[in-house]
Amino acid sequence: MKKSILFVFFISFLISCEQKNEQPPNIVFIMSDDHAFQAVSAYGHGLNNTPNIDRIANEGALFNKGFVTNSICAPSRAVMLTGKHSFVNGKVDNIQDFNWDQPNFAKSLKSAGYQTAMVGKIHLRGLPQGFDYSAVLPGQGHYYNPDFIVNGVKERIQGYVTTITTQLSLDWLKNKRDKNKPFLLLYHQKAPHRNWQSEEKYLTLFDDKTFELPANFFDNYEGRPAAAAQEMLIAATEEQIAAAHGNGGHGRWGHDFKFIVDPYGRETRFKKELERFTPEQREAWLKAYTPKNDAMKAANLEGKELALWKFNRYLKDYLRTIQSVDDGVGEVLDYLDENGLSENTIVVYTSDQGFYLGEHGWFDKRFMYEESLRTPLLMRYPKEIKAGTQIDQLIQNLDFAPTFLDYAGVPIPEDLQGESFRKVVSQETSEWRDAIYYTYYEYPSVHMVKRHNGVRTDRYKLMHFYYDIDVWEMYDLEKDPSEMNNIYNDPAYADVQSTMHKRYDEMREKYGDTDALDQQFIESYLNR
Ligand SMILES: [Ca+2]
Structure with a gap:
């Protein structure tokens, strides 16, 4: 009897060990x-x-x-x-x-x-x-x-x-x-x-630092018409900001850049955002941002200097x-x-x-x-x-x-x-x-990035922009990691292009994507 009780204990001990391991x-x-x-x-x-x-x-x-x-x-x-x-x-x-x-x-x-x-x-x-x-x-x-x-x-x-x-x-x-x-x-x-919008304790982090613009900040989008048509420029002009305002596209003074009165004397909607804050939160916020905003206005920045300021305001808040x-x-x-x-x-x-x-x-x-x-x-x-x-x-x-x-x-x-x-x-x-497939649909909409899809392998990327445009782009990511040079139709890459088209077709087939689906999503978007 005693033996069998011990045996049961031993077995349950083993089971519990096993459960723990598994x-x-x-x-x-x-x-x-x-x-x-x-x-x-x-x-x-x-x-x-x-x-x-x-x-x-x-x-x-x-x-x-x-x-x-x-x-x-x-x-x-x-x-x-x-x-x-x-x-x-x-x-x-x-x-x-x-x-x-x-x-x-x-x-x-x-x-x-x-x-x-x-x-x-x-x-x-x-x-x-x-x-x-x-x-x-x-x-x-x-x-x-x-x-x-x-x-x-x-x-x-x-x-x-x-x-x-x-x-x-x-x-x-x-x-x-x-x-x-x-x-x-x-x-x-x-x-x-x-x-x-950062936490109170980080409101002045990076204040003593200036971040350099990326090398392709002033991109001219040559050979890339869809990239040229977007509305997501950090350094958008006042005209571009005004044109995109209804869509919330380019950086707005009263939202992305956090000015209650913009550098041109116009009241923004940021005051409304501050209404959600408690008096203490608002005070901390104004204490940190008012001197920075006033200094920017006093400097009357233009051109590249203004772009650098906007980039830094954005990047610091983001970080x-x-x-x-x-x-x-x-x-x-x-x-x-x-x-x-x-x-x-x-x-x-x-x-x-x-x-x-x-x-x-x-x-x-x-x-x-x-x-x-x-x-x-x-x-x-x-x-x-x-x-x-x-x-x-x-x-x-x-x-x-x-x-x-x-x-x-x-x-x-x-x-x-x-x-x-x-x-x-x-x-x-x-x-x-050895390849991945990509799709993007939300157009026309905020930021105006056109509908597109594509395939990326370890080295190359092929993209197709469609709907109100019909443009192919291809990049050699090893030679051009910043994707500045669209090599689609470059004779030196004719073989790669044909292989990438084949991969693109295979991907659409494999995952079940079709032109009919693209069209269906356009219609459901426009008729929503
Ligand atoms: Ca997101």
């Missing part, structure tokens, strides 16, 4: 909004310091070729959730509704026994499905004293949005989940989305908001460390797309040109990823859903269009796709 990994999926890879210090561009984000790569992997399928906020999030291209999941632009009833990887993990939470920006209307807990910003959300929709109920929370998003995430991790189950946390920051994002990442990593969770938790840091930090003279995204196509991507999972790993394969946001399901041991539905990169990042295999 506990599926937790997943903390951190996504910020519009965070350029150029503004993550791990990538070595020297603009800013993001020690906490960098820590993920130092202790795990840094991806040098992470890309999106459609470089704009809401569609990117739909791709991330569904693992399907925009023209398959239906969310092709920021305007169409997203169908939450379709499968997503959070629903699959929840059914498999995970505790799931979505905190911060999702930018998809409707109650998020697949989550035990959700606290999301309505639409773009506000930087100061934002409204959150907590499990479907709207409430205003006083404070700074990035800090609140971190606090809500930590509160869920500490107090709101069942700690006997593995967890999935989507921790998604609004920052550094425009109009780049300031990233400091708070980095602080939050540090707090979450600390929580994992302090609770013995780091070893069995996958941590991913990425953005919903890249962003132009003055390259081609721009802010914003949308184009398939490198700086918005590419995102920061860093990942830590000590069990399988060696510290200091560098990954050069072509990864897309399409791949997150199947990758997370793979780690969790949950079957990957056959209709997902991404691939699990688990064995790539653990360096068990180097076999991977």
Whole structure:
């Protein structure tokens, strides 16, 4: 009798050890909004310091070729959730509704026994499905004293949005989940989305610094008519700002540049933005910005000097908001460390797309040109990823859903269009796709970036702009990484061009994209 009791104890001890070993990994999926890879210090561009984000790569992997399928906020999030291209999941632009009833990887993990939470920006209307807990910003959300929709109920929370998003995430991790189950946390920051309002403590960070303009800031867009037609110039003229005003395109004094009265004496709408602030927040803001704005007005800047000023105002505000994002990442990593969770938790840091930090003279995204196509991507999972790993394969946001399901041991539905990169990042295999496919639809609209699609291989990129234009562009990224020289129809590249056209056709076939779908999305957009 005694023996058999001992035996039962021994067996249950073995089982509990096994369960502990086989506990599926937790997943903390951190996504910020519009965070350029150029503004993550791990990538070595020297603009800013993001020690906490960098820590993920130092202790795990840094991806040098992470890309999106459609470089704009809401569609990117739909791709991330569904693992399907925009023209398959239906969310092709920021305007169409997203169908939450379709499968997503959070629903699959929840059914498999995970505790799931979505905190911060999702930018998809409707109650998020697949989550035990959700606290999301309505639409773009506000930087100061934002409204959150907590499990479907709207409430205003006083404070700074990035800090609140971190606090809500930590509160869920500490107090709101069942700690006997593995967890999935989507921790998604609004920052550094425009109009780049920083936390009080960072209002004067970088004041003593002048950032140099990128080499192609004054791009003339020769050979690139779609690039010439955009409305996303940092140094737009007063005429261009006025012309784009209704669309919210080029930089506005009272929004992007934060003037209550612009340099020409006109009152702006920024005063209205300050109405959301508490008296203390407003005082801190005015104390920091009034002297800077007055000095700019007194200097009567013109031409290149004015461009340099606008670029610096933009870049500094943008980078300031990233400091708070980095602080939050540090707090979450600390929580994992302090609770013995780091070893069995996958941590991913990425953005919903890249962003132009003055390259081609721009802010914003949308184009398939490198700086918005590419995102920061860093990942830590000590069990399988060696510290200091560098990954050069072509990864897309399409791949997150199947990758997370793979780690969790949950079957990957056959209709997902991404691939699990688990064995790539653990360096068990180097076999991977050699091309990616891209689509963009939101036109005519804010920033006036024309509809286009294209294919990128390791070295070349072929793009087609269509609808009210029919223009092909091709780039040799090895010789021309800034994409200034459109080599389409260059006889020296005739063979490459023919191969790239073949790859483009193959990609459309593989993913199920067609001219008929392009036309269908034009019609549904125009008739909305
Ligand atoms: Ca975005």
